[in-house]
Amino acid sequence: MNRAEPFLEALDRKARMLAPAARATYEANKDLCSWLLDPLGRWAEAAYGEKVFDEAARGYASYCLGVAQAQRIYERAGRYTPEAMPEIMSGVYEDEGYMVPYMWAAILIYAFWPSMVNHLALFRNNFLRRLPSDASVLELACGHGVLSLLAAEERPDLQVEGVDISLPAIAVADRLLKVSGHSGRVKFATRDALQTNGSDGGGGYHGIISAMLAEHLPEPKPLFSAMGRMVSKDGLVYFSTAIESAQRDHVYEYNQESQPLQMAEVAGLRAIWLVSDAGHASAGGRFLPRATAMIFQRR
Numbered sequence: 204m205n206r207a208e209p210f211l212e213a214l215d216r217k218a219r220m221l222a223p224a225a226r227a228t229y230e231a232n233k234d235l236c237s238w239l240l241d242p243l244g245r246w247a248e249a250a251y252g253e254k255v256f257d258e259a260a261r262g263y264a265s266y267c268l269g270v271a272q273a274q275r276i277y278e279r280a281g282r283y284t285p286e287a288m289p290e291i292m293s294g295v296y297e298d299e300g301y302m303v304p305y306m307w308a309a310i311l312i313y314a315f316w317p318s319m320v321n322h323l324a325l326f327r328n329n330f331l332r333r334l335p336s337d338a339s340v341l342e343l344a345c346g347h348g349v350l351s352l353l354a355a356e357e358r359p360d361l362q363v364e365g366v367d368i369s370l371p372a373i374a375v376a377d378r379l380l381k382v383s384g385h386s387g388r389v390k391f392a393t394r395d396a397l398q399t400n401g402s403d404g405g406g407g408y409h410g411i412i413s414a415m416l417a418e419h420l421p422e423p424k425p426l427f428s429a430m431g432r433m434v435s436k437d438g439l440v441y442f443s444t445a446i447e448s449a450q451r452d453h454v455y456e457y458n459q460e461s462q463p464l465q466m467a468e469v470a471g472l473r474a475i476w477l478v479s480d481a482g483h484a485s486a487g488g489r490f491l492p493r494a495t496a497m498i499f500q501r502r
């Protein structure tokens with residue numbers, strides 16, 4: 204069943220200025236966007252009822268507005284000027300009223316921003332479809348949990364664990380999990396991605412997902428060290444991050460694609476595929492907001 208349409212119609216109602224661009228991105232990438240939106244629409248409606256489409260559209264609208272405002276402040280300041288971590292924790296990650304709409308937006312941008320559609324392609328084609336059989340997968344900062352659920356949907360042989368620092372985000376992930384039919388193979392927990400749980404010493408995971416996390420960490424180098432330690436010899440890491448792209452909770456500023464690549468190399472990880480895209484950029488600023496996604500394997 205086509206579940207993209209309810210999301211797009213909700214954008215027409217609740218985010219009218221953003222709807223044409225979102226629809227154009229969807230129309231140009233129907234197969235890939237439906238790969239995300241069809242199961243997402245099914246799970247979201249089963250978990251939250253049909254009001255969820257309007258709520259997701261409102262979340263998408265306020266997120267896009269927040270991104271545009273943050274980018275204007277960044278252009279004036281010349282650098283990211285985030286609040287202190289305790290304020291980000293209480294005002295963003297621990298605040299259900301902020302976090303739940305943010306989580307709908309965080310997943311919808313994969314289907315509605317041209318730059319993120321390329322991430323989705325890399326995630327599905329070059330990561331999920333190439334993981335070894337019966338792989339165990341860890342998702343760091345899983346947020347809404349939808350990438351983990353898509354992993355389970357795409358590959359019935361995978362076992363997936365997702366962790367996120369935000370209780371309200373994990374509550375969304377758990378609600379979607381409950382109706383997804385993947386409860387036996389996916390589990391979510393509230394935890395700091397950098398906090399070890401004893402199982403990360405010996406290359407215990409065949410797949411690691413770290414999507415749009417590094418820019419949220421005051422210092423991302425320990426994230427790369429942890430991924431280098433945790434991924435198995437034959438495993439793959441899917442990594443993505445924002446570059447020169449300000450948001451309220453972006454605290455680490457990357458300016459060049461070579462910076463995360465270098466951090467990965469130092470941690471023993473080598474990029475085997477990479478996309479970087481400024482598909483959502485506005486022209487004329489001194490910064491070019493973009494997002495990069497990479498697949499790493501152990502060197």
Ligand SMILES: C[S@@+](CC[C@H](N)C(=O)[O-])C[C@H]1O[C@@H](n2cnc3c(N)ncnc32)[C@H](O)[C@@H]1O
Pocket residue numbers: 296309310343344345346347366367368369372394395396397413414415416419420
């Ligand atoms: C932009 S969202 C990305 C969510 C999802 N990975 C995606 O790609 O849509 C950033 C996520 O990072 C989480 N986060 C931030 N700092 C974290 C940390 N230290 N450990 C675990 N999760 C963290 C936030 O709670 C939020 O869910």
